Amino acid sequence: MKRILAILTALLAVFLMVLPAFGLRVLADEDVQLLSDGGEEMPDWYPEDVEAFEDFYNDGASRVVDNAGILTAEEEARIAARIKQLTEKYNVDFVLFTDESSHGLSDEQYAVDFYRFNGYGLGAQHSGSILYLRVKDGHGGWRSMGTGRSELYVGDWQNVEDQDDQLEPYMRSGDYAEGVLNYLENLDLIYQYGHIPEPPVEKNIPGGIAASGGIAGAIAALVAGIRNGSLKSQMQTIHTAKRADNYLVPGSLNMNFSRDVYLYSDIIRTAIPTQEEREGGGSSSHSSGVHSSGGGGGSFSGGGRDF
């Protein structure tokens, strides 16, 4: 018995010494808090103790953080400049954040955590919004979350749908920079009008006049043809009688027998298409009342799609 225990202890010691050679390590206590529920390692900006985190404002933090590497330097500069204009115009913060993974968190949660834990947001309510793009190998998703004064604008369901409808083709085609710039243009309109207005219809007056002429000609020809046909039919007064309706003796109709017999039924079942199938594209997920990990900070609302 003692011999068996000694052999087992020796084997365990060897095992523990060999593990590092295979790249495995035993988890230390201090490592546990850095992991999400999914088991992925969290990025460096993620606080060790989320519940003890205190909000702060980081004026110097970059408003364009491209961890996924989907933007060129020039594109980053263009987006940063546009964000700066919008911040000065509306006194709310804007952040573009890209990454390859949400590290086991939901995209909404990851976006909200990035916003809060990196010190974004103006004023006491930390007002502002974040557009988070999760992209890896051309696939991923995006979420747009707003808080403070921005929560109503960014979190409005119709605005989310309208923004996502316009953003989706850019994301699917990989034209991320132009998609973000279009998103920021729409955000500008949302802050101005509360929604994205319909684009003004450009008047094509010569085309309109030509179309009016064509339609008027077609309708006039049809009406004139019908009228002439009617006048011509007045000229035809001789007809061979084909019926004897006037000579039916009133009240002479007598039903000897009347019967309706059911034979069989044909049934056709058609599957009802889903919303996505009907629209040919994605549908937005909507989130409201999202808080950062640890429960602190303000409430975020918004939405997004996967692609």
Add this chain to the structure above:
Amino acid sequence: MNPIEDYKCPNCSAPLSYDPERGLVVCENCGSTFDINQLHYGENGPTVGDPASASLEFNWGQFQNAFSGNGAMEDMTVYNCENCGAVIEVDANTTATKCPYCDSNVILSARVSGGLKPNAIIPFKITSKDLPDAVNRFYGDKKLLPKNFFNRNELSKVQGIYIPFWLYNCTVDGPAEFAGTRTRMFRQGDYNVTETAHYRIVRDAHMAFQNIPCDASTKMANDLMDSVEPYDFSELREFNGAYLTGYLAERFDSTPDKELERASGRLMKSATDVINSTVSGYENVYFTSNGMRITSADVKYALLPVYLFSCKYEGVDYRYAMNGQTGKIVGDLPVSDSKKRGYFWKTFGIVFAIVFILGVLFTLLR
């Protein structure tokens, strides 16, 4: 029996003629008037008040016998006018005419008796005096008539003529079968369901038709005689030769058996629609079999009033017929190409202007 009846006034022996306005037989000379029901023709000429002698009316069942019994009369095409003695030839089917020499009214009584006597007659109600106004009203609303048609056409002599008609009374019985479908749509879970139920529908009906007219003269175009319908058959009268005075009349030369095919075609179409109308509550209904048949048929031989006239315009004859009871006029009408084009472009111009202006305003203001 005298084969010719020369209706002369019993007072002054002048020709008599029927007056549609007053419904009386009138002497054109002395102005005497006679109730048509009391005016009869005996061996000594017309008398008033004598009871009418029985004369065999047309009977379909005895039709062939009636023809053979008067075979000798069928060949008669020449007569002597009782008034002036002139020798006149008439058509084999003419039953009433005027002597072209002395203008007396003549009834060929042999052709309206002995089983050939019509069962009924609708007397003329419209006089020839009413004709010009009626024709003008007929032309008046025909916008495509050539501009000078009214001025240049020559209205030929108007002839009031009693046309022979067969009036058919028939009953129709029998079954008709239909196939019908009813469709309903509903949602069942994640599916839209369309259910089409199929039915077999049977109807067996009896119905009657009365006085379906078919003209019995091969000289009259069927479509022209069809077009002057309808007649008001409540004004059918028992036949009296005096109604024919002042008018022409024709006897039938097409048999009731032959014309029955035309009458039955008309009534079967109507009968089919009547029985079809008893099927309701289905989105689609179509016939699968029709077993309806004419189960009884009877025919009356009647004379119906028609005015016939023609117009000549640019060398072309246009024929017209007017219902002598209702005044309805039918006939061929020439169409002016220039008027047709004019109306087309006038309508085109007005509609084009309105729609175009609206379209331009919409373009500018939206």
